[in-house]
Amino acid sequence: MSIRGETMNVLGPLxxxxxxxxxxxxxxxxxxxxxxxxxxxxxRKFGSIPLIIMGDKSAHxxxxxxxxxxxTGLRYQLYRLEFRVLLLDEYCTSLSCPDxxxxxxxxxxxxxxxxxxxxQSHEETLTHGLLECESAQCKSEYVGQTKK
Numbered sequence: 001m002s003i004r005g006e007t008m009n010v011l012g013p014l015x016x017x018x019x020x021x022x023x024x025x026x027x028x029x030x031x032x033x034x035x036x037x038x039x040x041x042x043x044r045k046f047g048s049i050p051l052i053i054m055g056d057k058s059a060h061x062x063x064x065x066x067x068x069x070x071x072t073g074l075r076y077q078l079y080r081l082e083f084r085v086l087l088l089d090e091y092c093t094s095l096s097c098p099d100x101x102x103x104x105x106x107x108x109x110x111x112x113x114x115x116x117x118x119x120q121s122h123e124e125t126l127t128h129g130l131l132e133c134e135s136a137q138c139k140s141e142y143v144g145q146t147k148k
Contacts, residue, residue, distance in 0.1 A: 035077045035081065038077075039081035039083070049083075049084065050083060051084045051086065052083050053088050054071070054074075054075060055088050055090045056071075056087040097135070099138050100133065100138055102133065102135055104134070109126070109127050110125070110126060110127075111124065111127050
């Protein structure tokens with residue numbers, strides 16, 4: 001006999017108890033109520049037929065030790081509530097300039113290593129800095145603008 005069969009013989013009578021069916025029923029009713037409330041809130045805030053744009057989470061491998069994002073289930077529920085849902089491919093969107101759509105150049109900054117005892121013998125490490133667009137068009141637009 002398989003392990004699954006043995007566990008069904010032991011746990012089957014326990015989970016056939018009415019309390020577990022009631023808990024499962026109330027959970028499903030609660031989820032339906034929550035998604036309906038979400039739909040009503042979105043309709044009230046953004047109008048009758050809003051367009052919802054979601055990232056498609058284009059990471060192909062699962063990230064270990066992190067909880068999964070609720071993408072597919074939420075997308076399906078929004079579709080059931082008759083919302084228009086578009087998926088945005090997030091791959092390299094932060095690497096391109098929003099004005100001219102060219103690839104931006106990364107500026108790496110050198111800083112003191114904050115974890116010298118973590119097996120790294122370097123006193124300075126490279127960290128990610130701000131992105132800079134190298135096109136002449138973007139540089140000419142931002143000349144003379146100051147931070148407020």
